[in-house]
Amino acid sequence: MRNIHHVQVLWPDCDPAGILFNVNYYRWMDDATFYLFEKAGLPWDELKARYGAPGVPLVSSHADFRSPAKFRDKLAIESEIAEWGNSSFKVSHVFRIGDRVAAEGWERRIWCIADPVDPAKITPAPIPDDVRKALGG
């Protein structure tokens, strides 16, 4: 179970050095995780009704920038769940331009549920079996 999400590097994504500004990779990791969940039949805006989960919060993230991307480059972002914990999981992302790796990164996220009485109170919870299964775990 993995997903490939495609983006094109556009003019305002690039900095005065003419290359893709690094922060966009983090934005696109978030987008790519969203699309991985979509493919798994787990749209983020339905997680609350189905599981009491107000999203899948990020606890840490990381990226290594291998080679520059330029205006009009087309990136394929390959995403999958690389590690499963009890309530946390790691999503890995590889950004490719053709065969060349432009960047690699990962996000650690936690499964959590909102208190039914006070929705602002959020606590980590075991990842439901069907969520794990849908995502290939």
Next chain:
Amino acid sequence: MRNIHHVQVLWPDCDPAGILFNVNYYRWMDDATFYLFEKAGLPWDELKARYGAPGVPLVSSHADFRSPAKFRDKLAIESEIAEWGNSSFKVSHVFRIGDRVAAEGWERRIWCIADPVDPAKITPAPIPDDVRKALGG
């Protein structure tokens, strides 16, 4: 009643032509209106409790780009309410680098209140007198 908000043009705000990308002006108009309201003693996150108003939604905006801004330029954004309607108002913004005008723009916003029963239902409402007064109207 007017406010001057200062921003500096940073590296990722600029595009490969080496100049400030135009969309940032719209982001900064929104920020400048927030600070105008702050100065008037009307923090946006207190409008709901005080007036039942879930923010001041934008209905249209406009900008004229006069001269380019560059990396490290310091912009002074002068903002004031330029027009008052019954439930709508226009915020004008002038962006200056020293004496030179980099851009001018405006936002039309409406005062509205959320339905107490269904908060997603929002309707325009007359601008309260003390809000108008605090903003110089």
Next chain:
Amino acid sequence: MRNIHHVQVLWPDCDPAGILFNVNYYRWMDDATFYLFEKAGLPWDELKARYGAPGVPLVSSHADFRSPAKFRDKLAIESEIAEWGNSSFKVSHVFRIGDRVAAEGWERRIWCIADPVDPAKITPAPIPDDVRKALGG
């Protein structure tokens, strides 16, 4: 000659009110104009070599926000050149979610050429006939 560019409203595009933040429309107008030029066979990074034109700078822009867009909404952006001047032109954009109009906007841009000796010196120039024709003018 018109182009339809598709975008999906993602999580970070939305604000705490849960709706698409207005500034994204301006970013997407810029993207939509880029794709209109692509469709016309006029990729922006080839304009310099082919015409001595360092891009098509924006001189003003405007948007009217008709109805809110939400997380996961799919927007179709219909773009075309709505007015031709000698060296300036207006690009119109309509954002639709299904049949509903979410926003309408336009950009005024100028055709200009860089001085061959000092590339930072840019002056408006008549729009070449083949550019106009490729864009439906």
Next chain:
Amino acid sequence: MRNIHHVQVLWPDCDPAGILFNVNYYRWMDDATFYLFEKAGLPWDELKARYGAPGVPLVSSHADFRSPAKFRDKLAIESEIAEWGNSSFKVSHVFRIGDRVAAEGWERRIWCIADPVDPAKITPAPIPDDVRKALGG
């Protein structure tokens, strides 16, 4: 040698969960490094003329998100060079809201110089002594 850069969490920085969207931390690390260099008397747009260095490219970055930041929160970002290599260095950043840590992160950057004949050709180079000294190394 360290710098503290201040930012305020504004409306469009927050997501529909009402909290600061994580990607902004990466943007602000880049900004904070820029201001650390400013304080050290090393403005990024003068590095080329003074050292032949076209910026200080990022090779990797990382962040741990400790506690949520909200609309109107004021963040103090404390930045310093945490590690020195021969041509690479690590910038650490701590984001605080009052005494509470909202996030911690770091960037690994390399010192490099552009080929005088072909400026697009960039190679790592030893960090000049005065640069290292100015930054507290």
